[in-house]
Amino acid sequence: MGNPVLNIRNLSTSFRIKENYYAAVDDVTLTVNENEVLAIVGESGCGKSALALSIMGLHQKERTKLDGEVNYKNQNLLRLSDGNLNKIRGNDIGMIFQDPLTALNPLVRIGKQIEESMKYHTKYSGSQRKKRTLELLEKVGIPNVQRVYKQYPHELSGGMRQRVVIAIALACDPKLLIADEPTTALDVTIQAQIMDLMKTLQEDTKAGIILITHDLGVVAEMADRVAVMYAGQIVEVADVDTILKNPLHPYTRSLLNSIPSNISNKSRLHVIDGVVPSIQNLKRTGCRFAPRIGWIDEEQHQENPLLEEVEPNHWVRCSCYHNFYFPEGKTGEKHYVLA
Amino acid sequence: MSLLKVNDLKIHYPIRGGFFRTVVDHVRAVDGVSFELQPGETYGLVGESGCGKTTTGRTIIGLNKATSGEILFNGTDLAQLSRGERRKYTKDIQMIFQDPYSSLNARKRVLDIVAEPIRNFERLSPEEERKRVQFVIERVGLNPEAIYKYPHEFSGGQRQRIGIARALMLNPKLIIADEPVSALDVSVQAQVLNFMQDIQKEFNLTYLFISHDLGIIRHMCDRMGIMYRGQFVEEGTSEEIYNDPQHIYTKRLIAAIPEMETANRKEKTLIRKQIADEYRQTKDQFFDKDGRSFGLKKISDTHSVAMQ
Numbered sequence: 001m002g003n004p005v006l007n008i009r010n011l012s013t014s015f016r017i018k019e020n021y022y023a024a025v026d027d028v029t030l031t032v033n034e035n036e037v038l039a040i041v042g043e044s045g046c047g048k049s050a051l052a053l054s055i056m057g058l059h060q061k062e063r064t065k066l067d068g069e070v071n072y073k074n075q076n077l078l079r080l081s082d083g084n085l086n087k088i089r090g091n092d093i094g095m096i097f098q099d100p101l102t103a104l105n106p107l108v109r110i111g112k113q114i115e116e117s118m119k120y121h122t123k124y125s126g127s128q129r130k131k132r133t134l135e136l137l138e139k140v141g142i143p144n145v146q147r148v149y150k151q152y153p154h155e156l157s158g159g160m161r162q163r164v165v166i167a168i169a170l171a172c173d174p175k176l177l178i179a180d181e182p183t184t185a186l187d188v189t190i191q192a193q194i195m196d197l198m199k200t201l202q203e204d205t206k207a208g209i210i211l212i213t214h215d216l217g218v219v220a221e222m223a224d225r226v227a228v229m230y231a232g233q234i235v236e237v238a239d240v241d242t243i244l245k246n247p248l249h250p251y252t253r254s255l256l257n258s259i260p261s262n263i264s265n266k267s268r269l270h271v272i273d274g275v276v277p278s279i280q281n282l283k284r285t286g287c288r289f290a291p292r293i294g295w296i297d298e299e300q301h302q303e304n305p306l307l308e309e310v311e312p313n314h315w316v317r318c319s320c321y322h323n324f325y326f327p328e329g330k331t332g333e334k335h336y337v338l339a
Numbered sequence: 340m341s342l343l344k345v346n347d348l349k350i351h352y353p354i355r356g357g358f359f360r361t362v363v364d365h366v367r368a369v370d371g372v373s374f375e376l377q378p379g380e381t382y383g384l385v386g387e388s389g390c391g392k393t394t395t396g397r398t399i400i401g402l403n404k405a406t407s408g409e410i411l412f413n414g415t416d417l418a419q420l421s422r423g424e425r426r427k428y429t430k431d432i433q434m435i436f437q438d439p440y441s442s443l444n445a446r447k448r449v450l451d452i453v454a455e456p457i458r459n460f461e462r463l464s465p466e467e468e469r470k471r472v473q474f475v476i477e478r479v480g481l482n483p484e485a486i487y488k489y490p491h492e493f494s495g496g497q498r499q500r501i502g503i504a505r506a507l508m509l510n511p512k513l514i515i516a517d518e519p520v521s522a523l524d525v526s527v528q529a530q531v532l533n534f535m536q537d538i539q540k541e542f543n544l545t546y547l548f549i550s551h552d553l554g555i556i557r558h559m560c561d562r563m564g565i566m567y568r569g570q571f572v573e574e575g576t577s578e579e580i581y582n583d584p585q586h587i588y589t590k591r592l593i594a595a596i597p598e599m600e601t602a603n604r605k606e607k608t609l610i611r612k613q614i615a616d617e618y619r620q621t622k623d624q625f626f627d628k629d630g631r632s633f634g635l636k637k638i639s640d641t642h643s644v645a646m647q
Contacts, residue, residue: 043524043525043526044524187387187388187551188387188551188552188553188592188595188596189387189591189592189595190387191595191597192594192595192597192611193611195597196608196611199604199608214524214525215597216525216599217554217596217597217598217599218597220597220598220599220600220601221597221598221604221607240601241601244599244601254526255525255526258525258526258528258529259525259528259529259554260532260554260555260557260558260559268533268536269529269532269533269558270529271526271529271530271533272526272529275494275496
């Protein structure tokens with residue numbers, strides 16, 4: 001797969017609520033390689049966005065505690081000063097945000113917003129920057145680049161704005177891109193366009209991409225490897241085919257069974273019992289998914305479940321997957337093929 | 340007889356401008372839409388944001404005014420009725436809204452939220468009212484004690500079920516569900532969708548299901564109409580639309596569904612490119628020179644396409 005770009009070791013992100021700190025990201029260890037799309041999947045509140053913001057150091061300092069290491073080029077990003085971090089953010093590591101409207105400054109012309117990061121990170125002259133910006137706009141598939149260069153964000157459609165956000169992230173040829181729900185705010189046909197665009201761009205730039213999403217369809221179409229998160233922990237890591245066709249952890253299997261598939265029409269969907277625990281009420285010991293699969297014997301769970309490599313490159317947390325079954329008697333997983 | 344028949348429905352909004360703010364043009368939010376719902380079926384209204392699907396739903400229930408056209412409910416044209424006359428029929432048509440966070444009044448208890456529709460139509464003693472509310476609340480799978488709580492005490496899926504309970508309170512015949520699950524997480528989506536199927540059988544409901552998510556529409560609907568810029572471009576059963584799409588826009592929508600088979604990724608990208616090319620070449624067959632689609636033409640008993 002190539003060399004590792006980013007190495008996350010035992011990262012924990014805790015937020016202060018009143019007097020206590022609660023971990024929203026709990027002991028996450030992950031590696032992102034060159035030329036690879038690593039998807040982080042989970043429901044809202046599982047800590048996937050908190051993880052992304054921790055890598056970029058974008059949390060409010062006063063009420064956040066970060067432990068562990070985020071290693072990029074032998075530097076621990078968590079221990080860098082803001083000044084040194086700014087040399088990396090927007091330069092070596094680019095970020096694509098979910099909502100393209102709020103990610104852009106409404107009062108600044110598109111061209112200027114793309115040039116901004118080049119101004120800080122490169123020695124390009126004004127005309128070189130403009131030339132590069134026009135190239136970037138062309139690269140992300142925007143027609144009539146000369147005009148768009150001078151336009152304001154409100155003059156563009158949602159899909160076009162997201163392309164601009166991608167252009168900003170790509171401005172300094174990043175080695176790593178963090179895309180936080182890049183297509184969630186977009187219409188289906190636009191989503192398809194943006195996914196295709198990101199795939200081609202990745203082939204060109206060979207950057208590593210961390211793709212954060214809740215949409216398993218987006219995962220299936222873009223990811224090389226997938227990390228499934230539940231309640232702040234990673235519960236399963238494997239390549240995308242394994243996750244979709246041969247998932248082991250009960251949470252992954254439940255998630256896949258709860259999306260409408262296109263083969264078994266009108267069949268009942270699997271519903272995961274209970275609710276995602278809030279960060280304050282989370283039981284910190286034992287298998288965190290156990291309360292939601294109450295029909296599984298308590299003995300099946302481990303006391304202190306850790307991620308274990310059960311097959312080469314397939315990591316699963318907790319032993320409860322061995323004898324997991326669905327109460328409705330669903331035996332085989334559904335086979336996901338679209339017409 | 341069909342339960343609901345929408346005939347050439349048009350909803351135009353005036354654009355004012357120039358001297359004296361005269362009407363210079365219209366926004367054709369919905370421009371000549373016709374479809375029929377049989378009792379007990381689930382009809383899907385599909386399209387991207389801004390295509391007029393929500394406006395259509397809101398007009399049927401009376402939240403927007405139709406510019407022209409008929410909305411025949413059991414044979415009565417709702418579009419012609421005055422507000423007072425319409426009241427008789429509002430009981431039979433109810434709506435489930437998209438966002439469970441903003442569609443419930445945060446300052447009312449669940450009891451008051453769910454009882455509100457019935458307070459408009461019947462005089463009940465508090466005791467009777469509480470019983471009715473508790474019955475419905477139990478039907479949607481919530482604890483009967485829940486009626487004394489406030490909306491913020493519930494999760495997204497539970498709130499959406501409170502919204503459904505409110506819609507069920509008057510024993511409606513038709514429920515208009517406007518993107519009922521798009522604000523919810525996948526696992527919660529499954530819960531609400533399953534539940535909607537259950538109560539459909541139990542209360543013999545007809546659904547008009549408005550959504551942009553083609554996976555969910557396919558899972559829920561028997562028949563569907565594809566909307567584009569305020570007009571229908573294709574109508575048919577689920578199988579016809581998904582296996583044999585005819586209109587170029589429908590093809591584009593279907594191709595946009597993410598590919599779950601990782602081996603076919605490259606192919607899917609190619610298919611999308613092909614369809615984009617096809618779109619450029621065959622545009623004139625499907626859209627006139629103003630970019631509006633042609634009228635629907637039947638190609639089989641159930642399947643019709645807007646083509647020249």
